[in-house]
Amino acid sequence: MGIDYQKGVKYLVDNSNDMKILPSEFVLPIPEAERPLLAIHGFIPAIDLSGLDGPIEQRVSTIHAISSACAQWGFFRVTNHCINISIMDEMLKVIEEFFNLPLDEKMRYASENVMDPVRYGTSLNTSRKHALHWRDFLRHYGGLVPHTYHLWPDNPPSYRHVAKEYLKEVWQLAVKIFGAISEGLGLDPNYIERSLGDEGTQIIAANYYPPCPEPNKTLGLAAHSDHGGLTILMDNGIHGLQIKHNQTWFLVPHDPGTFIVNLGDYLEILSNGRYKSVEHRSVVNEEKTRISIAVGHGPEMDAIVEPASPLIQEKSESKYRPILYKDYIRGQQSTVKRGKTALHEIMTSADNNKEDQI
Numbered sequence: 001m002g003i004d005y006q007k008g009v010k011y012l013v014d015n016s017n018d019m020k021i022l023p024s025e026f027v028l029p030i031p032e033a034e035r036p037l038l039a040i041h042g043f044i045p046a047i048d049l050s051g052l053d054g055p056i057e058q059r060v061s062t063i064h065a066i067s068s069a070c071a072q073w074g075f076f077r078v079t080n081h082c083i084n085i086s087i088m089d090e091m092l093k094v095i096e097e098f099f100n101l102p103l104d105e106k107m108r109y110a111s112e113n114v115m116d117p118v119r120y121g122t123s124l125n126t127s128r129k130h131a132l133h134w135r136d137f138l139r140h141y142g143g144l145v146p147h148t149y150h151l152w153p154d155n156p157p158s159y160r161h162v163a164k165e166y167l168k169e170v171w172q173l174a175v176k177i178f179g180a181i182s183e184g185l186g187l188d189p190n191y192i193e194r195s196l197g198d199e200g201t202q203i204i205a206a207n208y209y210p211p212c213p214e215p216n217k218t219l220g221l222a223a224h225s226d227h228g229g230l231t232i233l234m235d236n237g238i239h240g241l242q243i244k245h246n247q248t249w250f251l252v253p254h255d256p257g258t259f260i261v262n263l264g265d266y267l268e269i270l271s272n273g274r275y276k277s278v279e280h281r282s283v284v285n286e287e288k289t290r291i292s293i294a295v296g297h298g299p300e301m302d303a304i305v306e307p308a309s310p311l312i313q314e315k316s317e318s319k320y321r322p323i324l325y326k327d328y329i330r331g332q333q334s335t336v337k338r339g340k341t342a343l344h345e346i347m348t349s350a351d352n353n354k355e356d357q358i
């Protein structure tokens, strides 16, 4: 008899007596060269965002630093981002409290429909069409005016209030970075923000990765790129995020009080491939529980996603076929995430570095 995976990995760990062996359902076919423990420490660009509000030369050099981080890495860390550390701490606290609730309480939000406004689940999804991943998650929509607020968890009691405040601040940070990226691409500073429409999509994914008996044999999240424009992420100080750069997995160090920002598919498409969304994954560890909170920012659901018209002279230069954002998300989220396959499917030419990976 298999394990009761539907209840999630936290439940599994909490209810097993000193688990020493990884249940076989979680063993993933990770190529030897891509094992979690082989990832290397590397330099990840760090951007001091206060430069955007400084004198003109400083602003220009900060925009330049952001552009080159986008072009070379698709990933960077930000400091001096103006978000108070106390709201970051509070957000981590309410997320931790949520995952520590009794299972029945969390299951009120269980959903297998990837478009549902609030979802609690485990692995990539609760329906088991694939090998299992070592994580539980809570996801829901945010937005400057969060229409789904009344559906968000009401336990812990301060959850809605804290999450609303946090998501508002993170949205403003995303808009600031979108502005710098627009300018760096030679677009009007408001170009990307305007492209999101009146109801741009903000999605929070809170991930819970309990200690794992054999962390080198599984993953918290397999390699994927995010569908939105920018993902802004923090964690509880336990390392676990890795990014793929030049075919090598790098560990991403995370310092408290800073954010990790990564480019998603929407920006790759909008920039007509000048910037690439970055593949990342999360790995687990034997001792500590890791919590990460990733917030994605993309256009409104009914937006047509396509390269920015000022960046292409003729339609034939467009490397991506137009697609409705909601159709893109549905396609990307409904299948087992495999690298950047969803993006490759809408490419007009095969010139991108397609590769097979788990």
Ligand SMILES: O=C(O)CCC(=O)C(=O)O
Residues within 6 Å of the ligand: 205, 207, 221, 226, 233, 235, 240, 241, 280, 281, 282, 292, 294
């Ligand atoms: O846990 C992490 O660091 C990565 C999370 C992530 O990539 C996601 O939720 O899309």
Ligand SMILES: [Fe+2]
Residues within 6 Å of the ligand: 224, 225, 226, 231, 280, 294
């Ligand atoms: Fe991600």
